[in-house]
Amino acid sequence: MRLVIAKCSVDYVGRLKAHLPLAVRLLVLKADGSVLVHSDGGSYKPLNWMSPPANMRTLSPDDVDLETGVVEQWIVQSAKTDDRLIINIYEHISDSSHDLGVDPGLIKDGVEADLQRLLAAQIDLLGDGYTLIRREYFTAIGPVDILARDAKGATVAIELKRRGDIDGVEQLTRYLELLNRDPLLAPVRGIFAAQQIKPQARVLATDRGIECKTLDYDAMRGVDDSETRLF
């Protein structure tokens, strides 16, 4: 990994075009050819970047005719697409390289899959007498997150989200339409379950006769005793 602090301007040409005026920035060059251009603020997203795999050519004013004041030009070309990043360097402020080795990678806990596993194990959170039919119930248009049966024996399709938005309601609506064509299952009700449900999504769901259920992941995790410290 090479780290460069430099006064530079940057142009991107590819899916769109973008331009960064002259300023001092951090340039990160990774082993796979990817390049990040960061300022001293904002979140993790760089001002501009090139995704791997990519190749970089370095041009000097001796080789090519460059704009006045440019001491070096980097041309970063994507190996797969015709996206290209052009960095004009006006002043090198710092330049260092480091050998980092391969990273063992990230271990996560608490994503939608975990939520689904927990709700399947605690299906009675949805109401007394609920029983699990199965998780990831496959249909022609994709898998229903959870299929269950309520106390009266009626089928219930559950769509799970961490954040409940309109498109999640649309998704569940499509599933319900399809499932209700199956005489063995019909009538099928829908439950939209999420840690947080947006007002518009709640309105749309209610309007379509879909029940909304807010989930408390921490509480669900606390109940599940198999869920003892991952790390």
Added chain:
Amino acid sequence: MRLVIAKCSVDYVGRLKAHLPLAVRLLVLKADGSVLVHSDGGSYKPLNWMSPPANMRTLSPDDVDLETGVVEQWIVQSAKTDDRLIINIYEHISDSSHDLGVDPGLIKDGVEADLQRLLAAQIDLLGDGYTLIRREYFTAIGPVDILARDAKGATVAIELKRRGDIDGVEQLTRYLELLNRDPLLAPVRGIFAAQQIKPQARVLATDRGIECKTLDYDAMRGVDDSETRLF
């Protein structure tokens, strides 16, 4: 901006939990308190991070009881949420700070807004005799990208996307439902226009009587002579 190369392990606790085992990584500390943890590969997304605004406390083994081998512990706490990043440093390899100043920011060209402007100017791309009613036609459930009239005088609602996906078709469907309740406008047809339309989206749109139109941004840009070199 402070750049640290260090052998470290990282834990994130917040909306979910995540853990990074011991390895050599780049740690970027920005002026607004944000922190990025990068490996020497992958795209621009860090392995782990903290969004601004945030505050960092540095603990040493003299102050607190730390794990064996930890020479320093950073606790990065989000100022707004209770998200927290804990970085255990086992070895400092490099440490430098640089004053970057404020960045002038990015200038873009070719996003959906540009596409909309071009299509409004070249509305006859949709068919002979089309005329523009207006862009960003406001409704109770959001703005319709473009409202036009066809050669026969019928109203047409156009949803524009760079990449046409199912949710775009759903969006247009909601607009059409609403617009068709207005006796002054009804009947309103829909056109789903995008640079690229996914097969499933095309099927859904066609099934609902919505016309699909693929747009060539470069060609549209070439026709529009006001669109002379932005930079």
Added chain:
DNA sequence: CGATGAATGTCGTCA
């Protein structure tokens, strides 16, 4: 490979 859906999404805009 392409298609599909989640994401600690992030980022802008506008009420």
Added chain:
DNA sequence: TGACGACGTTCATCG
């Protein structure tokens, strides 16, 4: 500030 939609979304999974 919160809701909403775009994004060079990126990312993993699955066919």
